[in-house]
Amino acid sequence: MRKRSLTEHFPLLQPEAVQTLYMRVLHLLYRFRPECHSMVIYNCEMFFVCLSFLSRWQFLPMCLVYDFSLNDLLAPKKQRTLTILSAIMNFLHFRKQRMEVVLEKQTKFRADMDRLQAYTKGIREAEKKIEMLTTIPPEQQAEADELAAALSELQATTMHEYQEVVGGDEAFFVHQAQVKLDVSNLKEDISKLKSQIVESPEELKSQMEKMRENVKNMKNSIEETDERVVELQNMVQGVTHTEAEIQQMCSLLQDLESSMSNTKQRLEEHQELMAQYEKKQKELKNLCMEEGQLKRALGMKQDKECKQNIRRQKKREMKEQHVQEVLGQCDQIHQKREDMADKIQEISAETQKLKTSIKSLRDVCSKETEKAQVQAAPVSPSEQYHLHWFSPPFKRDIHLIV
Structure with a gap:
């Protein structure tokens, strides 16, 4: 039997189909509309105007203004602006009045609820007292039965x-x-x-x-x-x-x-006080345990902070030492730079002197050559070679420089 390939089991989907399916799932699950997937190109100056228009377009229907348009922001008119502002002022005044009424109702409701709670509490306490007075404790039931039997017998006699x-x-x-x-x-x-x-x-x-x-x-x-x-x-x-x-x-x-x-009530109060005492003892024990844990945690935290402070101090000292070393190196480099600058200035001064001397020598040589050209006749190449190699050194150097 022929094995099917992976593409036959799972056919290749186009990216557009996958994107459409993903957008549909987002819309069904989170109400994420398709137009929210892309961002419209906008002008940064129009963004604030559009934002203000959207906020007012959502707010002004509560002020009974249903025909607000973008033209009221871009090209406002006097009468139209006064109408919108008066509607907003009326809405704010109405909201203030409603808030005062609601606050009064809330205060009355809170007072009624407090009275209702007090009444219900009093009714419960009265029911408890009635039940406590009508019920006989089990340890005194036999004595009460004997007294009732004796009373009935006495009444019969x-x-x-x-x-x-x-x-x-x-x-x-x-x-x-x-x-x-x-x-x-x-x-x-x-x-x-x-x-x-x-x-x-x-x-x-x-x-x-x-x-x-x-x-x-x-x-x-x-x-x-x-x-x-x-x-x-x-x-x-x-x-x-x-x-x-x-x-x-x-x-x-x-x-x-x-x-x-009364004794039963005292016993119940005693039991309640004992229960509260035990509860407070447990709370005190828990608080002592929490205090011990907090003290241990605080000690560990203080030790950790002490170690961290020691490390920070060491790092700070190392950093200061490194900074001092770097500053020393910088001072050395600055000193070397100043020395080099002095040397460069000296060299530049020497070069300037050399340039001035070379310039003066060039002027002298040019004058001498002009005089020589004027005074001497044309010289053959052999004579020039003889003059070049057998002339005095100073003159030869000048000739080479020229």
Whole structure:
């Protein structure tokens, strides 16, 4: 089977296609438009004008000016400029008023929020207090149950005794009414008997004895009823005394509950203070550790700075030494330069003297040659050779120089 080449798997793309694909990806991901890939050639003087136009073109619609154009910057007119400036001033005045209103609303809102937070905090504290007063701690639940059971039992017994007393009072009142009825009946019987009295003394005596016995029985019953009334009064006093004791016990229970709530609150405050104390201890320990770390870091930093200062001092000393050496070399070079300048001046003076002497010699030679040419006849080449090599040295040098 034939292997495919790399170009068959991945065909060669044109650079324009790759650039178009890349620009499309940038536009989809980052909203990077195609016109942002190239930079328009602009004049540096027009750049600030265009920048000012763009900023005002974006700002003036907020001032209700929708027809701002570039001509208002390039060729401004008086009425048009006044209109734009008045719109800007109106916008600034309106913004100032709105800012004042918004600041007032913000201050009111902040005050309302502070009050709301204070109210919610007070409600939470009240709910906590209510919950703390209504709930009984588990270590005192058994004692509270015992007190509640004793209170309910005491209320049941007092109600039973009160009902008995009320029942006794009703029986007493019924008995008293019956006694009164009997007395009235006896009075009627006595009145009837008086009408039927016979003159016989025996019957009268027997009736008188019966009446005495009845009176005696009635006195005894009255005494018994009085004793029963006294007993009932004593029982009522005992019931009132027990009710007062019950009220006292209820007040004691309420005081006990309030003291229990206070102790619970004190315990919670103590626990909170202990938790805060432990937290502060941990923070202090962490701060001590951080202080130790910072001290170590500071010591290391100071050692490092000391070493760096020593190195800087050494470098500074080496640099100063090098500078001194360079300055010494510069002074030597400057001295040599001055010496060379002096030598050059001397040489130039000597050359100047030589030039003046050469010039004077040339003048003398030219005069002598002119005289010789005037006085002497034409000379042959052999004579010139003879004169050149056998003439005095001074004259030969002058001839060579010429």
